[in-house]
Amino acid sequence: MRLGELDASILKRQLRTEGISLQTGPFITQISTQAPDLIESLHTLYSDALICEYAEFSDFHISVDRPPGLRRWLQPQIDFYFDGTAPFNPFPAGQALPLFEWGLNWAISQHAHQYLIIHAAVIEKEGHAVIMPAPPGSGKSTLCAGLVHNGWRLLSDELTLLDLHNGQATPLARPVGLKNDSIEVIRRFAPQATLSPITVDTHKGAVALMKPPADSVEKSDQPAQPAWVIFPKYIAGAAATLTPHSKAKACIALGDNAFNYSIHGVNGFNLLTNMLDQCDCYDFSYSNLSDAVSIFSQLEPPA
C-alpha cells in the first residue's frame, strides 16, 4: 500500500514504535522516529511511496531521535541512527527532516555499491535520461524541480544510480531539496507542487523539500538509458544556452562527482566511457526557468 493510504494516527503510532518499511526506488528502509515534525513531513512528502506491511528484510534501519542524556533539556538536538549507531554529530532539534534526507543519502552512497552513484540529478522523457551533475549553488535542484513539473519524470535530484550491469539509471524518486530563493521560484513556477515547511538555519540556509510528482514515484521500477550529460549553471541574467562539453572532461567530472567511482575500479571506468559514447554532453547556462524548460523540450536524443 501507499504511505498516504495509512491513517495519520496509525502512521504516527507505527513510526513511534516498530517503525515502517518504506520503499524508495530499489531500497527498503525501516524508519522509526519520535520527532513530530518528521512524522508530519514523511506523511506529506512520501504519501505516494509504497510501504511494505510485512517487510522481512530492510536494506537500511534508520531512526531519527533525540540523543540520550541531560543535554536534551538544555539545547535540544536530534541524532541520525544507522542500525543503532550514530555516524554523525547531532543536528539542532528542528532539522529532523533535512537530517533524515541527508542520512538516507549517506546510507545509500556508503552501502549500495551495486550501483555507480553520482552526485547528480537525473530526469527522463520518452525513455531518454538527462544526468545533471553540479556543485551546490549551480541551480541544479531548481532546474530539476521545474522540469519534473513540465513533462520530465524525476528519477532523482541528488543520487544518480547507474546499474553496473547495463549502465541504466535506476529511479530513486525522493523529495527535491530547495534552498533559499529557489523555494519561492518553484512556488511561483509550479504552484501545483507540494512543499514541506521551511527549515531555517541548516548549514545551507533556508531549506524546503518538494514532494516528488506522483507519476515519478509510481514509475520507480522503470529505469532509463542516459542520453545526455548536462552541466547546469545558473547565471543571473543569462540567456538559456546549451554549449557542447568535451566527453573526456565530462567523464572526469562524473567520476569526481561520484561517491564510489574509485571503488568500482575498471568497471566504473568502462561504465562511464561506454555510457558517454552514447551521450551528448553540454554546459547549460540559464537564468529563467521557462526558457530552460523550452530548451530542454527541444533536446534531440543522439543518433
Place this chain on the structure above:
Amino acid sequence: MSSPPPILLHALNHPENMLSLSLSSWDLLIRQARGAGLLTNLHDAIDRLGELNSIPERPRNHLESARTLTDKHQRDVHWEVKCILEALKALKQPITLLKGSAYLIADLPVAKGRLFSDIDILVPKEAIEEVEQTLRLKGWMLTTHDAYDQRYYRTWMHELPPLRHATRNTTLDVHHNILPETARLHPSPKKLLQAAISVNEDNSLYVLSPADMVLHSATHLFHDGELEHGLRDLVDLDGLLRHFGNQEAFWSELVERAKEMDLTRPLYYALRYSKKFLNTPIPEETIIASQAGSPPAFMPYWMDMLFLRALAPDHLSCRDWLSGTARLLLFIRAHFLRMPLHLLIPHLFHKAFISPRSNGAT
C-alpha cells in the same frame, strides 16, 4: 554473550545453513556482519559453495557490494605498498609488513575477505629515524602535532605517530616493535626480523614467519586492547591457524616460539577463543601445551565473561547490559598491560580531559 549465540557466528561456522535462511534472518545476519566488518567473508563463504545465485537478491546485493569494496581496499594496499617501497628504495632498508597488508602481500587466504584501514610496517629501531625522515621527504606527514601526543608516542610507544600521505591520504604506521617499550611482555623485535620471510625478488619486503604472524595477531587482540573489530580479528586468527596448521611442524613451533618470545598468555587466549567461537581445528597436545600461559585461578572465568562479550559482533542485537562495561574494562586492562601504573594514570587523565572528543564517522 547474550543467548542465543549471534546468527553471524552460526553462519561463519556453518555457511551451508545460509542457503535456507528466511529473509528476516538475513536481515539480522547482514546487520551483524556489517557491524563486525565480515560481510565479504559471508559473500566468499557462499561463493565457495557455488551458491551465490541461490540466495535472495536483497541480501545478495549487500554481500556483493561489500565484495566490491573489499576489492578496492586490496587494490589500494597493493598500490600503497608499491609506493612505500619506491619511496624507501634508495635507503636500501628492508621493511616487514605487519597484519592485514602482510596477509595480502603474502597471498594468504585470510586476506581475501578483509577490509583494510592502514598499513603497518616493522623496521629495526636503529633505522626508524632514517625511515621516518625519508618518508617525510617523499610526501608522508605526521598526523599529530600535539606535543603531548608526540612525546607519548616517541617515549612510550612501539611505533611512530601515524603518518599520512599528503595526496593519497593513506595512513602508515611505522613500528619498531609489536608491543610498547613499557609493556609487561617483552617480545624481541630482533628475533622477529631474523625469522621474517622475504616476499619479493629484491628482498626489500618481508612478512613475519607463520608462528610470529599468529603471535602478533594474538598479541594485538588479547594484549593490546584493539577490540573494536574483535570478532574480525578473531576471524583473522582462525584463518591463519587453519592455513598454517596444515603443516605439521607449525603447532609445536608456535608453542615454542610463544615461550621464547614471552607471549604464552596471548597465545593461550587466542587458541581458547578461536576454538570457542570459530571451531578452529587445534591439536589436543597444542591446547594442553598452551595451558602454560593460562592466567591464575579464577581469572579464566572472569576473562571469559569479558572477552565473550567484547568479541561478539558489534551490533545492538548482540549487546547486553555488560557489553559496554566489558569493552571498557578490557580497554583499561590493555592500557594497564602496556604501561606501568604511574604512567597509566596521567595518560588516561590526559585522554579523558584534554583530548577533544570527536565523533568519528566510519
Place this chain on the structure above:
Amino acid sequence: MPSWQVTPESQFIWHSWNNEHLLYNNASGSTHLLGEAEAVLLQSLQKAPQTIPQLEKGLSELFEAVPSEEATKWLQNTLFQFKSLGLATIEN
C-alpha cells in the same frame, strides 16, 4: 643513461574521443585525462623502455618536427609528471 618505462605490473585501459584520451591505470586505480602528445609519449613507453634521446628521436620522427630545447623540456616535464602520477618509473 637511465631509461624510462611504464610502471611495472600496471595495466592501462584507454578510451579516446577526438584528441582527448582517458586512461585507467589498473595498478593505482586512478583515471587520467591526457592530451594527444602525452598519450603518444606514454604509448611509446608502453611499447619498450627508452632513454630520453631515444624518445626524442621517435617523437620527432612521428610528429615530423625538429628537436628543440623547448621539446626536450616538455618531454622531461611530462615524464616526471608521469612518474608522480605513478604511470612511469626510471630504471638505471
